[in-house]
Amino acid sequence: MQKGKVSTASESGNEDDYLEWDDLERYAFGYLGMSKKQFLKSTPREFTNRLSGFVQLENQRYYQQMDMNRMLMFTIVKPHLKKELQHKTLYDLYPFPWDELEEKTSSFSEEEKKQSAASFWDKIDNQVAKKD
Amino acid sequence: MAVLKLDINGKAYPVLFGYGAFKLLGVRWKVSGVSQLMQTVATTFSTVDNTDFSFEQMDKLAELVFSGIQNAKLGKDLPFTLDDVAMAMLLDASKITDIIKAFVDSMPKADKGCKKGK
Numbered sequence: 001m002q003k004g005k006v007s008t009a010s011e012s013g014n015e016d017d018y019l020e021w022d023d024l025e026r027y028a029f030g031y032l033g034m035s036k037k038q039f040l041k042s043t044p045r046e047f048t049n050r051l052s053g054f055v056q057l058e059n060q061r062y063y064q065q066m067d068m069n070r071m072l073m074f075t076i077v078k079p080h081l082k083k084e085l086q087h088k089t090l091y092d093l094y095p096f097p098w099d100e101l102e103e104k105t106s107s108f109s110e111e112e113k114k115q116s117a118a119s120f121w122d123k124i125d126n127q128v129a130k131k132d
Numbered sequence: 133m134a135v136l137k138l139d140i141n142g143k144a145y146p147v148l149f150g151y152g153a154f155k156l157l158g159v160r161w162k163v164s165g166v167s168q169l170m171q172t173v174a175t176t177f178s179t180v181d182n183t184d185f186s187f188e189q190m191d192k193l194a195e196l197v198f199s200g201i202q203n204a205k206l207g208k209d210l211p212f213t214l215d216d217v218a219m220a221m222l223l224d225a226s227k228i229t230d231i232i233k234a235f236v237d238s239m240p241k242a243d244k245g246c247k248k249g250k
Contacts, residue, residue, distance in 0.1 A: 043151075
């Protein structure tokens with residue numbers, strides 16, 4: 001398992017992995033902090049939902065932490081960059097695998113994002129102009 | 133999720149297909165892992181057609197339900213036997229459909245995948 005990131009046996013992609021009671025108990029008592037009674041009473045569906053929610057939350061925290069580290073690193077390094085690298089964004093300098101994923105899953109194109117931002121600021125400008 | 137109840141000897145007992153039930157079932161069927169247990173269940177009931185059960189399948193189903201009741205009544209002694217459970221299911225055959233539905237509902241749904249949450 002990658003440090004700082006949570007993955008489940010099913011994510012390992014190895015179909016030969018058999019889930020044993022020990023594995024389940026490790027997840028239940030270790031990761032999820034369930035009591036024995038909670039574990040025994042939970043159906044596989046409830047347990048899987050709980051575990052996948054936990055994995056999602058941990059991954060989200062990990063991504064946010066890494067994003068913050070990148071931003072900090074970029075801010076520190078930027079003044080010292082060579083001229084030819086000055087135009088680079090933090091995404092160019094420190095790309096993460098999930099940057100690409102985020103771009104692919106984004107429902108708006110770059111042009112749409114620009115238009116949306118422009119119309120938002122136009123509205124703000126109009127409101128400010130009316131107040132003045 | 134509504135809790136399934138089965139009438140046995142005139143009293144309604146909740147049936148809960150939690151991991152406790154599967155653990156008890158694993159001991160009863162002498163199956164060590166969760167995956168193997170689910171495979172055994174799938175293999176046993178793969179030939180069931182329209183709730184047309186063989187005697188062996190009926191026995192296994194009774195064991196499954198018995199474990200489900202034992203799990204719902206965690207740590208308490210039950211005042212009936214496996215045969216009483218089988219008889220209760222035979223007397224009210226419509227319950228078999230409910231039991232199968234409850235069992236299927238207790239299983240995880242297909243993974244929808246998870247996106248990066250931000």
